[in-house]
Amino acid sequence: MYFDAHATGKRIQKARKAHGLTQEQFAIKLNISDRHLGRIERGECAASIDLLVEVAVSLKTTLDFLICGVTETPRERELSALIEKQHQNIQKFKMTINSLMEELET
Structure with a gap:
């Protein structure tokens, strides 16, 4: 199994939207730019493990879900x-x- 930055980005985007957050609001919460968050959500770049942990905690989900789609x-x-x-x-x-x-x- 290989890491799929695009699929991970889409899962982040879906979870963010489910929490009713805009990219700008979520980026502020994560202390990153909304431009960087957009690139992550589109799979153009991969988030660091530290950022993925912060995303998982903020969205009340797991790294298994964000990275692998395991529910x-x-x-x-x-x-x-x-x-x-x-x-x-x-x-x-x-x-x-x-x-x-x-x-x-x-």
């Missing part, structure tokens, strides 16, 4: 799988209870 961490995927398994167990239990109730009614 879940391995732990989150593991927990989601466990939740799904528990949900399936609950559904089986409900079916068993319903079946027993029908037997009692007859």
Whole structure:
């Protein structure tokens, strides 16, 4: 996997807009010029790791998302799988209870 500055820039832009920030407002928050932010968002240049960390913190997201587009961490995927398994167990239990109730009614 290679770093894609264009894709990273688009994710930054999308997250910035989701937070209702203009380029100028966000650039001020990051202490960079809006011109530099625009170049990053267009993928014309790559942000330093320090700046990416600041962007992630400011936009309440993760470096995994900004750099790779990953929306879940391995732990989150593991927990989601466990939740799904528990949900399936609950559904089986409900079916068993319903079946027993029908037997009692007859």
